[in-house]
Amino acid sequence: MIVLNVMIVIFLIVAALAIERTKDLLSAVIIFSVYSLMMSVLWLILKTPDVALTEAAIGAGVTSILFIAVISRTQRYEK
Protein backbone atom coordinates (compact mmCIF):
# COMPACT_ATOMS: atom_id res chain seq x y z
CA MET A 1 0.00 0.00 0.00
CA ILE A 2 2.91 2.35 0.72
CA VAL A 3 4.22 1.83 -2.84
CA LEU A 4 0.85 2.90 -4.28
CA ASN A 5 0.82 5.88 -1.91
CA VAL A 6 4.27 7.05 -3.03
CA MET A 7 3.39 6.52 -6.70
CA ILE A 8 0.27 8.66 -6.39
CA VAL A 9 2.19 11.42 -4.59
CA ILE A 10 4.87 11.43 -7.32
CA PHE A 11 2.10 11.56 -9.96
CA LEU A 12 0.52 14.51 -8.14
CA ILE A 13 3.84 16.41 -8.09
CA VAL A 14 4.38 15.77 -11.81
CA ALA A 15 0.81 16.84 -12.58
CA ALA A 16 1.19 20.04 -10.57
CA LEU A 17 4.41 20.90 -12.42
CA ALA A 18 2.70 20.12 -15.74
CA ILE A 19 -0.20 22.45 -14.91
CA GLU A 20 2.29 25.21 -14.25
CA ARG A 21 4.27 24.58 -17.46
CA THR A 22 1.31 24.24 -19.87
CA LYS A 23 0.60 27.28 -22.05
CA ASP A 24 -2.73 25.90 -23.32
CA LEU A 25 -5.16 26.70 -20.50
CA LEU A 26 -7.74 24.10 -21.59
CA SER A 27 -5.09 21.37 -21.29
CA ALA A 28 -4.14 22.78 -17.90
CA VAL A 29 -7.76 22.46 -16.73
CA ILE A 30 -7.93 18.84 -17.93
CA ILE A 31 -4.66 18.00 -16.13
CA PHE A 32 -6.05 19.74 -13.06
CA SER A 33 -9.14 17.54 -13.12
CA VAL A 34 -6.93 14.43 -13.40
CA TYR A 35 -4.96 15.81 -10.44
CA SER A 36 -8.21 16.11 -8.44
CA LEU A 37 -9.24 12.56 -9.35
CA MET A 38 -5.90 11.11 -8.18
CA MET A 39 -6.14 13.30 -5.07
CA SER A 40 -9.52 11.75 -4.29
CA VAL A 41 -8.01 8.24 -4.66
CA LEU A 42 -5.29 9.35 -2.24
CA TRP A 43 -7.90 10.59 0.24
CA LEU A 44 -9.59 7.17 -0.03
CA ILE A 45 -6.29 5.43 0.78
CA LEU A 46 -5.79 7.80 3.73
CA LYS A 47 -9.20 6.58 5.03
CA THR A 48 -11.21 9.77 4.67
CA PRO A 49 -14.02 8.70 2.30
CA ASP A 50 -16.11 11.82 2.90
CA VAL A 51 -13.30 14.12 1.75
CA ALA A 52 -12.72 11.79 -1.23
CA LEU A 53 -16.39 12.05 -2.20
CA THR A 54 -16.32 15.84 -1.98
CA GLU A 55 -13.03 16.06 -3.87
CA ALA A 56 -14.38 13.88 -6.70
CA ALA A 57 -17.59 15.93 -7.00
CA ILE A 58 -16.15 19.42 -6.51
CA GLY A 59 -12.53 19.14 -7.65
CA ALA A 60 -12.94 16.91 -10.68
CA GLY A 61 -16.49 17.94 -11.63
CA VAL A 62 -17.72 21.40 -10.78
CA THR A 63 -14.37 23.23 -10.67
CA SER A 64 -13.38 22.01 -14.15
CA ILE A 65 -16.76 23.07 -15.56
CA LEU A 66 -16.43 26.53 -14.00
CA PHE A 67 -12.87 26.90 -15.33
CA ILE A 68 -13.96 25.84 -18.82
CA ALA A 69 -16.83 28.35 -18.69
CA VAL A 70 -14.33 31.08 -17.79
CA ILE A 71 -11.97 30.02 -20.61
CA SER A 72 -14.86 30.13 -23.10
CA ARG A 73 -15.45 33.74 -22.09
CA THR A 74 -11.79 34.82 -22.20
CA GLN A 75 -8.99 33.28 -24.29
CA ARG A 76 -7.56 29.79 -24.49
CA TYR A 77 -3.82 30.42 -24.75
CA GLU A 78 -1.59 32.01 -22.17
CA LYS A 79 0.41 34.93 -23.54
Added chain:
Amino acid sequence: MNDIIVKSITRLVIPFLQLYGIYIILHGHISPGGGFSGGALIGSSLILYTLVFGVDRAQKKFSHRVSEIAESGGILLYLFVGALGIALTGNFLSNKAAGFPLGELGSLLSGGIIPVLMIGIGIKVASTMITLFHVLIQEESQ
Protein backbone atom coordinates in the same frame (compact mmCIF):
# COMPACT_ATOMS: atom_id res chain seq x y z
CA MET B 1 -26.18 20.64 -27.85
CA ASN B 2 -28.42 18.83 -30.33
CA ASP B 3 -27.39 15.19 -30.10
CA ILE B 4 -29.97 12.48 -29.50
CA ILE B 5 -27.49 10.12 -27.80
CA VAL B 6 -26.33 12.75 -25.31
CA LYS B 7 -29.91 13.83 -24.61
CA SER B 8 -31.18 10.27 -24.02
CA ILE B 9 -28.25 9.35 -21.79
CA THR B 10 -28.70 12.56 -19.81
CA ARG B 11 -32.40 11.86 -19.29
CA LEU B 12 -31.45 8.39 -18.08
CA VAL B 13 -28.61 9.43 -15.77
CA ILE B 14 -30.00 12.55 -14.04
CA PRO B 15 -32.58 10.75 -11.81
CA PHE B 16 -29.93 8.34 -10.52
CA LEU B 17 -27.49 11.21 -9.85
CA GLN B 18 -30.11 13.11 -7.88
CA LEU B 19 -31.22 9.98 -6.02
CA TYR B 20 -27.60 9.33 -5.02
CA GLY B 21 -27.25 12.93 -3.85
CA ILE B 22 -30.41 12.68 -1.75
CA TYR B 23 -29.19 9.36 -0.33
CA ILE B 24 -25.88 10.91 0.72
CA ILE B 25 -27.64 13.91 2.29
CA LEU B 26 -30.12 11.77 4.25
CA HIS B 27 -27.40 9.35 5.43
CA GLY B 28 -25.05 12.19 6.39
CA HIS B 29 -24.97 11.23 10.06
CA ILE B 30 -24.39 7.47 9.71
CA SER B 31 -22.16 7.10 6.65
CA PRO B 32 -19.41 9.09 4.90
CA GLY B 33 -20.59 12.21 3.15
CA GLY B 34 -23.13 14.74 4.26
CA GLY B 35 -24.83 17.92 3.22
CA PHE B 36 -21.93 19.38 1.26
CA SER B 37 -21.08 16.27 -0.78
CA GLY B 38 -24.70 15.41 -1.56
CA GLY B 39 -25.53 19.01 -2.41
CA ALA B 40 -22.55 19.15 -4.77
CA LEU B 41 -23.81 15.99 -6.50
CA ILE B 42 -27.31 17.40 -6.97
CA GLY B 43 -25.81 20.69 -8.19
CA SER B 44 -23.66 18.90 -10.75
CA SER B 45 -26.69 16.96 -12.02
CA LEU B 46 -28.43 20.31 -12.64
CA ILE B 47 -25.26 21.61 -14.36
CA LEU B 48 -25.38 18.54 -16.62
CA TYR B 49 -28.99 19.40 -17.49
CA THR B 50 -27.96 22.97 -18.33
CA LEU B 51 -25.07 21.79 -20.52
CA VAL B 52 -27.25 19.44 -22.54
CA PHE B 53 -30.60 21.24 -22.83
CA GLY B 54 -29.43 24.86 -22.85
CA VAL B 55 -29.57 27.60 -20.27
CA ASP B 56 -33.07 28.81 -21.23
CA ARG B 57 -34.79 25.49 -20.48
CA ALA B 58 -32.76 25.14 -17.30
CA GLN B 59 -33.84 28.63 -16.25
CA LYS B 60 -37.47 27.56 -16.64
CA LYS B 61 -36.86 24.59 -14.31
CA PHE B 62 -34.66 26.39 -11.79
CA SER B 63 -34.89 30.16 -12.15
CA HIS B 64 -33.01 32.77 -10.14
CA ARG B 65 -36.13 33.40 -8.07
CA VAL B 66 -36.31 29.71 -7.01
CA SER B 67 -32.59 29.61 -6.29
CA GLU B 68 -32.85 32.76 -4.17
CA ILE B 69 -35.58 31.12 -2.08
CA ALA B 70 -33.67 27.81 -1.87
CA GLU B 71 -30.40 29.43 -0.83
CA SER B 72 -31.92 31.69 1.80
CA GLY B 73 -34.25 28.93 2.98
CA GLY B 74 -31.42 26.42 3.43
CA ILE B 75 -29.26 28.68 5.53
CA LEU B 76 -32.27 30.02 7.48
CA LEU B 77 -33.26 26.42 8.36
CA TYR B 78 -29.74 25.89 9.70
CA LEU B 79 -29.80 29.13 11.71
CA PHE B 80 -33.31 28.41 13.03
CA VAL B 81 -32.31 24.96 14.30
CA GLY B 82 -29.14 26.47 15.80
CA ALA B 83 -31.14 29.23 17.51
CA LEU B 84 -33.51 26.61 18.89
CA GLY B 85 -30.52 25.32 20.86
CA ILE B 86 -29.88 28.81 22.22
CA ALA B 87 -33.51 29.12 23.29
CA LEU B 88 -33.53 25.74 25.04
CA THR B 89 -30.10 25.56 26.69
CA GLY B 90 -28.11 28.69 25.83
CA ASN B 91 -25.63 27.07 23.43
CA PHE B 92 -25.73 27.35 19.64
CA LEU B 93 -26.56 23.99 17.97
CA SER B 94 -26.89 22.10 21.25
CA ASN B 95 -28.27 18.68 20.46
CA LYS B 96 -28.60 16.16 23.28
CA ALA B 97 -28.66 18.75 26.05
CA ALA B 98 -31.64 20.48 24.42
CA GLY B 99 -33.66 17.26 24.64
CA PHE B 100 -33.90 16.31 20.97
CA PRO B 101 -34.56 12.56 20.54
CA LEU B 102 -31.30 10.85 19.60
CA GLY B 103 -32.83 7.58 18.45
CA GLU B 104 -31.00 4.30 18.06
CA LEU B 105 -27.37 4.40 16.93
CA GLY B 106 -27.05 3.55 13.25
CA SER B 107 -30.70 3.91 12.24
CA LEU B 108 -31.84 6.53 9.77
CA LEU B 109 -33.93 8.49 12.26
CA SER B 110 -31.22 9.23 14.78
CA GLY B 111 -28.73 11.94 15.67
CA GLY B 112 -31.23 14.55 16.85
CA ILE B 113 -30.88 17.73 14.76
CA ILE B 114 -28.02 16.56 12.50
CA PRO B 115 -30.25 15.24 9.63
CA VAL B 116 -32.21 18.51 9.58
CA LEU B 117 -28.97 20.50 9.36
CA MET B 118 -27.74 18.21 6.57
CA ILE B 119 -30.92 18.85 4.55
CA GLY B 120 -30.47 22.62 4.96
CA ILE B 121 -26.81 22.51 3.87
CA GLY B 122 -27.67 20.24 0.94
CA ILE B 123 -30.32 22.61 -0.43
CA LYS B 124 -27.99 25.59 -0.06
CA VAL B 125 -24.98 23.97 -1.71
CA ALA B 126 -26.99 22.56 -4.63
CA SER B 127 -28.59 25.91 -5.45
CA THR B 128 -25.24 27.72 -5.03
CA MET B 129 -23.56 25.40 -7.55
CA ILE B 130 -26.25 25.89 -10.20
CA THR B 131 -26.42 29.66 -9.62
CA LEU B 132 -22.65 30.05 -10.05
CA PHE B 133 -22.77 28.21 -13.37
CA HIS B 134 -25.86 30.05 -14.66
CA VAL B 135 -24.38 33.45 -13.83
CA LEU B 136 -21.14 32.61 -15.65
CA ILE B 137 -22.96 31.29 -18.73
CA GLN B 138 -25.75 33.85 -19.00
CA GLU B 139 -23.70 37.03 -19.09
CA GLU B 140 -23.00 36.67 -22.79
CA SER B 141 -26.63 36.70 -23.91
CA GLN B 142 -27.46 39.96 -22.20
